[in-house]
Amino acid sequence: MSAWRPWSGDPSSPRRGYGLWHQWWWVVVLGVAVGSGNPWMSAEACPSSCSCSSTRISCVDPERGISALPVLQSEAEMENITDIYIANQSSFSSINDKDLHYYKNLRNLTVTNSRLTYVSKLAFQNNIKLQYLNLKDNNLSSLSWRIFKRLNISYLILSGNPLHCSCENMWIKLWLGEEADTQELYCIEDGGGRKLLSRLTLPNCEVPMATLSPPKVTAMEGDNLALSCTTFGVPSPDLIWKMFLVTSYEIVTSGQVSVLRLSNLSSLDHNSKISCIAENIVGEKESSLLLDIHFPPKIIKLSDAIPDHHWCIPFSVSGNPEPNLQWYLNDKPVMEGVYISTMIHDITEREYHGCLQLDSPTHINNGRYKLVATNKYGSDQKEVEAHFMQRPLDETEKEPSYYVLHQQRVPLQTHLRTELLCMWWWELLL
Numbered sequence: 001m002s003a004w005r006p007w008s009g010d011p012s013s014p015r016r017g018y019g020l021w022h023q024w025w026w027v028v029v030l031g032v033a034v035g036s037g038n039p040w041m042s043a044e045a046c047p048s049s050c051s052c053s054s055t056r057i058s059c060v061d062p063e064r065g066i067s068a069l070p071v072l073q074s075e076a077e078m079e080n081i082t083d084i085y086i087a088n089q090s091s092f093s094s095i096n097d098k099d100l101h102y103y104k105n106l107r108n109l110t111v112t113n114s115r116l117t118y119v120s121k122l123a124f125q126n127n128i129k130l131q132y133l134n135l136k137d138n139n140l141s142s143l144s145w146r147i148f149k150r151l152n153i154s155y156l157i158l159s160g161n162p163l164h165c166s167c168e169n170m171w172i173k174l175w176l177g178e179e180a181d182t183q184e185l186y187c188i189e190d191g192g193g194r195k196l197l198s199r200l201t202l203p204n205c206e207v208p209m210a211t212l213s214p215p216k217v218t219a220m221e222g223d224n225l226a227l228s229c230t231t232f233g234v235p236s237p238d239l240i241w242k243m244f245l246v247t248s249y250e251i252v253t254s255g256q257v258s259v260l261r262l263s264n265l266s267s268l269d270h271n272s273k274i275s276c277i278a279e280n281i282v283g284e285k286e287s288s289l290l291l292d293i294h295f296p297p298k299i300i301k302l303s304d305a306i307p308d309h310h311w312c313i314p315f316s317v318s319g320n321p322e323p324n325l326q327w328y329l330n331d332k333p334v335m336e337g338v339y340i341s342t343m344i345h346d347i348t349e350r351e352y353h354g355c356l357q358l359d360s361p362t363h364i365n366n367g368r369y370k371l372v373a374t375n376k377y378g379s380d381q382k383e384v385e386a387h388f389m390q391r392p393l394d395e396t397e398k399e400p401s402y403y404v405l406h407q408q409r410v411p412l413q414t415h416l417r418t419e420l421l422c423m424w425w426w427e428l429l430l
């Protein structure tokens with residue numbers, strides 16, 4: 001099957017997603033039970049002319065036919081269905097907007113040797129898991145590519161339908177490629193003649209183009225910016241901008257050219273995607289760019305030290321270009337090395353999350369930690385107190401305890417290990 005897709009867009013590009021960093025704190029274990037599909041449901045839950053298992057509905061009885069998609073008693077039952085098989089149903093003619101609404105986990109849909117004539121553009125809007133669609137031997141004269149816009153279909157079987165040799169069906173030829181011949185797909189010309197779909201050529205019937213200019217943008221926070229998008233193609237395409245921006249903007253479109261004016265660029269939009277899409281009856285093409293917005297550093301978070309495998313003083317910093325990070329302990333620069341080093345654990349669209357990592361720190365590491373983040377546009381700084389261990393008893397009378405760890409929830413073994421290390425260290429010193 002051809003890799004080309006008329007719906008070449010990417011509707012689900014993650015933005016400002018939760019990175020690995022966030023999973024540090026939350027571990028969610030999802031247990032997914034997979035049903036065997038064997039136990040057959042009670043008769044009243046299943047439409048009388050069909051047979052049902054917990055994952056499959058099959059309606060093949062030509063005598064007691066169905067005219068619409070079967071509906072089970074409860075939403076929960078429908079959610080468990082992965083497979084619907086309909087065959088030999090002479091009254092079955094359409095799949096409408098809501099018919100499959102509750103079959104969220106549907107993977108496999110077969111409607112064959114029936115009278116299917118119409119499939120709504122929204123028919124599968126709730127069935128994003130649909131992979132296999134077999135509509136062989138029906139009465140479809142056309143099928144819009146928009147039906148499949150948000151789906152990731154692997155198999156589409158359409159042979160045995162009176163498809164017209166029309167521009168609306170051109171995407172099927174483009175998408176199936178050689179598979180169209182394997183399925184022996186024909187289309188029917190105006191005069192009634194049959195033609196191999198793979199041979200279909202039509203004037204003025206092409207996938208449109210979209211061109212964004214400039215193709216790359218680097219700007220400064222606060223700047224104003226104008227992007228223009230030009231579309232080409234016949235039939236003449238619709239032009240659609242797609243973006244989620246904090247920066248305010250206006251769009252001025254005239255004919256096949258549209259201008260997007262952004263004013264006072266927000267650094268929050270750094271690495272945001274802006275897309276311009278040209279869409280017509282044959283398919284769509286997208287042209288997109290990522291905003292590269294320069295801005296001075298900002299320390300978003302600097303928190304108390306936490307004991308993990310190593311000790312960590314967690315921080316989150318933003319800035320573009322990437323800020324240079326320098327630590328100070330009681331105003332003296334921290335020399336990073338094997339035992340103390342800055343580790344970046346996660347980089348999101350505009351933030352760097354990490355730790356000042358300390359390997360077995362002792363009381364000499366206690367104190368006021370200052371982080372200074374700098375790039376060519378400026379700098380930011382924040383401070384946090386860290387107490388890894390108290391000074392020895394003779395130096396401080398106030399605290400009776402031998403050591404105090406700053407954080408709760410330290411496993412006992414860590415306490416002991418740290419304590420032993422510390423005693424060993426003092427012995428060396430004395």
Ligand SMILES: *[C@@H]1O[C@H](CO)[C@@H](O)[C@H](O)[C@H]1NC(C)=O
Pocket residue numbers: 033034035036054076077080
């Ligand atoms: C759905 O499937 C799960 C897992 O197989 C099962 O535990 C549950 O009872 C099913 N729900 C219904 C309504 O059949």
Ligand SMILES: *[C@@H]1O[C@H](CO)[C@@H](O)[C@H](O)[C@H]1NC(C)=O
Pocket residue numbers: 060087088113
């Ligand atoms: C549908 O009907 C044809 C004959 O008309 C039969 O050969 C075929 O097995 C039937 N399909 C199913 C799934 O029952």
Ligand SMILES: *[C@@H]1O[C@H](CO)[C@@H](O)[C@H](O)[C@H]1NC(C)=O
Pocket residue numbers: 083107108131132
């Ligand atoms: C879908 O159904 C077809 C025919 O029944 C079967 O060959 C295929 O393995 C099924 N695919 C999935 C993903 O269940």
Ligand SMILES: *[C@@H]1O[C@H](CO)[C@@H](O)[C@H](O)[C@H]1NC(C)=O
Pocket residue numbers: 093115117139141
């Ligand atoms: C097949 O679809 C056409 C419309 O495309 C309709 O006029 C015709 O009645 C349908 N035939 C059957 C047998 O349903």
Ligand SMILES: *[C@@H]1O[C@H](CO)[C@@H](O)[C@H](O)[C@H]1NC(C)=O
Pocket residue numbers: 131152154
């Ligand atoms: C689409 O399906 C293919 C195989 O069926 C899979 O490899 C791919 O990851 C899927 N893509 C998305 C975006 O779900």
Ligand SMILES: *[C@@H]1O[C@H](CO)[C@@H](O)[C@H](O)[C@H]1NC(C)=O
Pocket residue numbers: 222264266
């Ligand atoms: C630009 O945006 C910033 C932050 O959103 C705001 O503080 C500033 O007043 C804005 N400047 C203008 C000229 O609108």
